[in-house]
Amino acid sequence: MQRIRIAHSPDSDDAFMFYALAKEKIDTGGFVFEHILKDIQTLNEEALRGVYEVSAISIHAYPKVADKYMLLPTGSSMGDQYGPMIIAKQNLTKEDLKQKVIAVPGEMTTAFLALKLFLPEAQYKVVPFDQIMPAVLEDQFEAGLIIHEGQLTYSEKGLVKIVDLGEWWYEDTGLPLPLGGNVIRKDLGLETMKKVSRLIRQSIQYSLDHREEALEYALQFAGDMASDLADRFVGMYVNHWTLDYGDIGRKAVRTLLQRGFEAGIIKNRPQVEFLED
Incomplete structure (x- = not known):
């Protein structure tokens, strides 16, 4: 039995995606999967060292780990005319934002890359993603860059959307915004890489085919989000793009990088390599 560690975020969409593997709903064909749950910034940093066999990462981080990892065709989180948002307690213009320090969830996140493409002059400070909205509400920052479930709950907290960077990206390029993906370590060898890739695809398909039970499992990772909002969030980031990037998704990754x-913003010319299984 070969152990494969899959590192991913402790949020509802990743939990939904890996439900079948975590709960052994499918035949893993001689692999034992161990799930490692960490925030995306930490996963990006650990991917630099090649810590895990399979890891979720920000697409922005991929060029820095491309020597060790290949992008899997499955597991993408695509912002299809939606994505990370700049929020504040009051309406601000783009010119206003140039004068503000924006709380961001990490310099290696795709949200940060999109922010710098939208607003090259952006001043920022890194804050853990789950502390950004509280920090804005407590007036530690006048604006914040939010990811994950915060995209659906910010208004409940009394915050307003300044810009949705997924909408902005689509208007500019006609493409979805590729936020995150799964990578697999090249030293596993091509045969093992392809087998693991197929199992991950089966896991995603199982959850899509058994949505109710997979969603019930994923809800434990949704914090205090209501079940209807969690269902909506999962639908935003686990869908046909997650089964396979397709030609448009692959183009979106290459265009963004x-x-x-x-x-x-990215120092080395990106060489994007997808595993084809």
Whole structure:
């Protein structure tokens, strides 16, 4: 039995995606899967060292780990005309934002890359993603860049949306915003990589086919979010894009990283390599 560690975020969409593997709903064909739950910034940093066999990462982080990892065709989180948001307690213009320090969830996140493409002059400070909304509400920052479930709950907290970077990206490019993906370590060898990739695809398909039971499992990772909101959030980020990027999704990844390179945010020219299984 070969152990494969899958590292992913402790949120409802990733839990939904990996439900069948976590609860052994499918035949794993000689693999034992161990699930490691950590926030995305930590996963990005650990991917730099090649810690886990499979890991969720921000697409922004991929060029820094491309020597060790290949992008899996499955497991993407696509913002299809939605995505990370800049929020505040009051309406602000783009010019206003240039004068503010924005709380961001990490410099390696795709949210940060999108922010810098939208507002190159952005001043920022890194704050754990789950502390950004409280920090804005407590006037520690006048604006924050939110990811995960906060995209659906910010208004309940009395915050307002300044810009949805997924909407902005689509208007600019006509493409979805590729936020996160799964990578697999190249030293596993091509045969093992393809077998693991197929199992992850089966896990995602199982959850889509058994939505009610998979969602019930995922709700334990949704914090205090109501079940209807959690269902909506899962639907936003586990869908046909998650089963396979497709040609459009692959183009979106390459376009985003190329623009980041041209803007000087990404230092090395991106070489995007997808595992084809």
